[in-house]
Amino acid sequence: GEDVEQSLFLSVREGDSSVINCTYTDSSSTYLYWYKQEPGAGLQLLTYIFSNMDMKQDQRLTVLLNKKDKHLSLRIADTQTGDSAIYFCSESSFGNEKLTFGTGTRLTIIP
Amino acid sequence: DADVTQTPRNRITKTGKRIMLECSQTKGHDRMYWYRQDPGLGLRLIYYSFDVKDINKGEISDGYSVSRQAQAKFSLSLESAIPNQTALYFCATSDRGPGQAYGYTFGSGTRLTVV
Numbered sequence: 001g002e003d004v005e006q007s008l009f010l011s012v013r014e015g016d017s018s019v020i021n022c023t024y025t026d027s028s029s030t031y032l033y034w035y036k037q038e039p040g041a042g043l044q045l046l047t048y049i050f051s052n053m054d055m056k057q058d059q060r061l062t063v064l065l066n067k068k069d070k071h072l073s074l075r076i077a078d079t080q081t082g083d084s085a086i087y088f089c090s091e092s093s094f095g096n097e098k099l100t101f102g103t104g105t106r107l108t109i110i111p
Numbered sequence: 112d113a114d115v116t117q118t119p120r121n122r123i124t125k126t127g128k129r130i131m132l133e134c135s136q137t138k139g140h141d142r143m144y145w146y147r148q149d150p151g152l153g154l155r156l157i158y159y160s161f162d163v164k165d166i167n168k169g170e171i172s173d174g175y176s177v178s179r180q181a182q183a184k185f186s187l188s189l190e191s192a193i194p195n196q197t198a199l200y201f202c203a204t205s206d207r208g209p210g211q212a213y214g215y216t217f218g219s220g221t222r223l224t225v226v
Contacts, residue, residue, distance in 0.1 A: 004153075006153075008151060033214065035214075040219070040220075041219055041220075042115070042201055042203075042217030042218050042219050042220055043154075043201070043203075043215070043217045044217070045214035045215070048214065088153065088154065098144065098156055098159055098169070099215065101146075101153045101154040101155075102153050103151060103152060103153035104153050104154075
């Protein structure tokens with residue numbers, strides 16, 4: 001079945017850029033997503049990218065997709081304390097009627 | 112009010128007891144999902160439903176059952192709870208299939224502890 005892999009932890013100094021990485025196995029993935037989970041809350045969709053794109057930028061967020069290597073990354077510029085959360089990578093594909101989620105990366109901000 | 116409401120928020124139950132987790136939504140979405148979250152394992156799909164008459168097993172359905180009472184309501188039951196079902200449970204909804212970009216709307220979760 002499909003598999004989505006992420007590192008479990010990342011620590012970044014406040015004001016620096018954070019880069020969260022994800023790899024996936026499904027070569028037929030059509031959309032890839034990043035979700036954010038704050039403490040005590042459900043997941044919220046941050047951004048998504050269609051598989052025929054290689055980059056998408058939305059304010060402080062930049063998503064990079066390397067379809068050949070099946071690698072997705074989320075860059076958060078000027079990381080703030082409010083960015084502390086768990087970030088989940090997710091993918092969907094034609095014929096697969098559900099999202100597959102990664103293990104989540106816990107982002108910790110160092111003052 | 113939240114778009115997707117889960118009750119209860121927290122529950123402690125004993126091994127062998129039957130427990131029901133409830134989910135209701137005001138989004139008007141047809142598709143509803145139940146996931147469990149465990150540290151280091153991410154989210155794993157338990158069951159999903161595309162309409163009231165459509166129920167499908169996910170990757171970890173053993174020990175669980177569901178009921179789609181109405182478009183807006185999707186309940187998850189543990190018939191005989193066991194300690195390794197201790198986890199954070201999320202309900203989610205969506206209105207689109209994989210041919211279009213779509214995001215799930217998640218509830219705030221139910222933290223279940225089985226002792």
